Amino acid sequence: MRIEITGDAVAYRAATEAFVSRDFLRHTVIATVVANHVDGQQAADGTSRxxxxxAADGAVVGVAMWAGGREVYLGQLPAESLRPVAEAFAAAAPGNTGVEGLVAAAESFAEHWCALRGVGLREDVRTRLFRLGELRVPRGVAGAPRRAADRDVALCVAWFEAMRHEIDLAPPHPNPDVIRKRVAAGRWWLWEVGGRPVSLAAHQIPVGGWTRIGPVYTPPAERGHGYASALTAQVSRxxxxNGLDVCLFTDLANPTSNRIYRAIGYQPVDDFVNYVFEDRPAVSR
Structure with a gap:
């Protein structure tokens, strides 16, 4: 097997599209991040890898990435490749701080990375990927949805940052210019009651007939009224x-989000885990 690493998202998409297209749902994160880089919807700092x-015949048999200042993200990869993949990222992205992927793959990568770099790890979050089945739109929820507009960008940035703070998500922080571009593309929505925004939901750039809902956020004072469920259902519809299949991720530690998405018709697909790498404490002598 041969590993190639590039910072050129256009060339990468051309090289891997046939492989990724076999299962766009499995590769929703990689596919959308690459598309955002290609379309200028991702802040370009030149660090993404x-x-x-x-395989021996040149065919692509696995994909992964380190992008946007986040941790290594694993796509489909043969189990025996995870050590050389960890070695390749250790050379190309030595500042990497974690890994996310299907549970078994992430565990294996993390084990190899910790041995290579002499660091420890902790589990940060477990998530579940859902796909939309038979949609059920909640009834009787006060208010109505609308697409966010340029005047809403500051609110979207503030709520996204509040969500990140609430779930203790590591940097990078929301980029207002990126959010403004995504609002302009019609991908961020608000639920309003009496002309007052009370909840937010966005969806990612469509790729291969799929799009992913997220982020979804309701300020604490507005919770308990069904706004997020209603908005997510309306955006999903x-x-x-528009002919798209829809998916989303939930935090397995949040029973509310897992319950409400199931209630509107989302069905579980796979579980993922995120590990954060940490310096091991010094041993006193």
Missing amino acids: FLSLH ALRR
Whole structure:
């Protein structure tokens, strides 16, 4: 097997599209991040690294990435490749601080990374990928949805930052210019009651007939009224009417989000885990 790493999202998409397209749902995060880089919807700082694994005949057999200042993200990869993949990222992205992927793959990568770099790890979050089945739109929820507009960008940035703070999500922080571009593209929505925004939901750039809902946020004072459920359902319906399949991730530690998304028709697919790497404490002598 041969590993290639590039910072060129355009070349990477061309090289890996046939492989990724076999299962866009499994690769929703990688596919959307690459698309955002290509379309200028991602802040370009030149640090992103995209990895492809090639068989002897040159065919792509695995993908992964380190992008946007986040941790290594694992796509589908043969189990025996996880050590060389960890070694490749250790050389190409030595500042990497964690890994996310399907549970078994992330555990294996983390084990190899910790041995290579002499660091420890902690589990940060477990998530579940859902896909939309039969949509059920809640009834009787006060208010109505609308697409966010340029005048809402500051609110969207503030709420996104509040959500990140609430779930203790590591940097990078929201980039107002990136959010403004995504608002302009019609991908951020608000639920309003009496002309007052009370909840937010966005969806990612469509790729291969799929799009992913997220982020979704309701300020604490507005919770308990069904706004997030209603908004997510309405956005999901609009996306489906445009011919798209829809998916989303939930935090497994949040029973409320897992319950409400199931209630509107989302069905579980796979579980993922995120590990954060940490310096091991010094041993006193």
